[in-house]
Amino acid sequence: MHEKLLAALGTVNDPELHRDLVSLGMIERAELTSGVAHVKVNLTTPACPLKATIERDVRQAVMSVEGVQDVEIEFGAQVRAQSTPALPGVQHVIAVGSGKGGVGKSSVAANLAAALAASGARVGLLDADVYGPSIAHMMGQGAARIAANAERKMQPIEAHGLRFLSMANLMPAGQALVWRGPMLHSAIQQFLKDAAWGQLDYLIVDLPPGTGDVQLSLTQTVQLTGAVIVTTPQDVALIDASRAIDMFRKASVPVLGIVENMSYFVAPDTGLSYDIFGRGGASRLAQQFGGLPVLGEVPLDTEVRQDADAGMPAVLAHPDSAASRALLQVAKNLAGRVSVQAFAGALEPLPMV
Numbered sequence: 439m440h441e442k443l444l445a446a447l448g449t450v451n452d453p454e455l456h457r458d459l460v461s462l463g464m465i466e467r468a469e470l471t472s473g474v475a476h477v478k479v480n481l482t483t484p485a486c487p488l489k490a491t492i493e494r495d496v497r498q499a500v501m502s503v504e505g506v507q508d509v510e511i512e513f514g515a516q517v518r519a520q521s522t523p524a525l526p527g528v529q530h531v532i533a534v535g536s537g538k539g540g541v542g543k544s545s546v547a548a549n550l551a552a553a554l555a556a557s558g559a560r561v562g563l564l565d566a567d568v569y570g571p572s573i574a575h576m577m578g579q580g581a582a583r584i585a586a587n588a589e590r591k592m593q594p595i596e597a598h599g600l601r602f603l604s605m606a607n608l609m610p611a612g613q614a615l616v617w618r619g620p621m622l623h624s625a626i627q628q629f630l631k632d633a634a635w636g637q638l639d640y641l642i643v644d645l646p647p648g649t650g651d652v653q654l655s656l657t658q659t660v661q662l663t664g665a666v667i668v669t670t671p672q673d674v675a676l677i678d679a680s681r682a683i684d685m686f687r688k689a690s691v692p693v694l695g696i697v698e699n700m701s702y703f704v705a706p707d708t709g710l711s712y713d714i715f716g717r718g719g720a721s722r723l724a725q726q727f728g729g730l731p732v733l734g735e736v737p738l739d740t741e742v743r744q745d746a747d748a749g750m751p752a753v754l755a756h757p758d759s760a761a762s763r764a765l766l767q768v769a770k771n772l773a774g775r776v777s778v779q780a781f782a783g784a785l786e787p788l789p790m791v
């Protein structure tokens with residue numbers, strides 16, 4: 439019976455990876471007891487955007503097997519690295535960049551990290567925006583100090599189900615960092631390699647805006663799975679965003695997608711929608727680069743700012759707001775892109791059940 443169930447499951451394709459669940463090694467269990475098929479599917483990410491589709495297709499396929507009266511589907515997730523993990527224990531390092539400052543890159547990075555962690559993934563967040571570190575504040579940990587563990591490695595700070603490191607937790611509040619390239623390079627290396635990140639599915643790196651030393655150091659220090667570009671829809675931001683995309687491409691870092699932040703504003707009193715910075719700029723930019731994915735359009739929302747100032751990402755504080763729903767979808771879309779990227783780069787054959 440196991441074979442019959444596997445044969446049926448072998449007809450179900452992962453909608454993003456375009457290969458069947460069995461040869462992808464995603465079926466951990468397929469058994470029939472008293473007419474009930476018990477199937478465990480190991481997704482490639484707990485934030486899988488197409489879980490409902492997979493569930494429907496699995497149910498349909500298994501129900502077609504003779505003798506099956508009902509199906510119980512259990513989901514697990516195992517995030518796979520490309521070929522070798524980016525860092526020991528860290529499956530994926532994903533940079534969040536922007537061309538222009540103030541477009542909401544740190545807000546998107548913090549909410550993405552929190553959303554992925556809330557889905558069940560093991561997530562780290564590195565605030566590499568060394569000139570304007572804001573992640574500690576957004577995580578409600580501005581006053582925390584980074585300690586060293588017994589192996590003299592920096593111990594990331596735990597908050598909201600993830601762990602993070604920020605220069606803000608090393609320096610006295612309000613002090614400016616006046617470092618040249620080589621010092622920044624060694625700081626980035628230490629944050630990545632001399633930190634006790636532990637086992638992570640995703641390490642999200644919040645970059646400074648632009649295309650400078652930190653970006654270069656990051657791409658030289660670690661094999662990035664890819665980069666996410668945050669932009670607002672207006673032309674000045676888009677022009678700078680295209681420079682950021684170009685920089686990642688030149689450094690052979692795949693651009694996983696574009697997030698259009700501050701896309702529109704819905705007035706809470708009238709319900710009318712205003713395109714304050716224009717709209718649809720990310721789609722135009724995506725076309726310009728041969729059809730990059732647009733991971734989502736996030737509206738302007740007072741709660742995104744208020745929650746950040748109160749030290750809790752909006753996706754956790756107000757998960758039902760339009761902005762949070764858009765950010766949660768961005769996280770799912772990103773996780774899907776990362777799975778595709780990992781699959782495309784996987785060198786070793788995938789395990790079979």
Ligand SMILES: Nc1ncnc2c1ncn2[C@@H]1O[C@H](COP(=O)(O)OP(=O)(O)OP(=O)(O)O)[C@@H](O)[C@H]1O
Binds near residue numbers: 538539567741
């Ligand atoms: N969708 C949004 N709705 C409302 N406010 C937002 C939104 N996104 C970001 N903000 C607010 O805009 C400001 C700038 O955001 P943020 O610090 O995330 O931008 P940034 O691009 O990382 O900036 P920097 O150039 O300083 O790194 C913050 O006050 C933040 O709370």
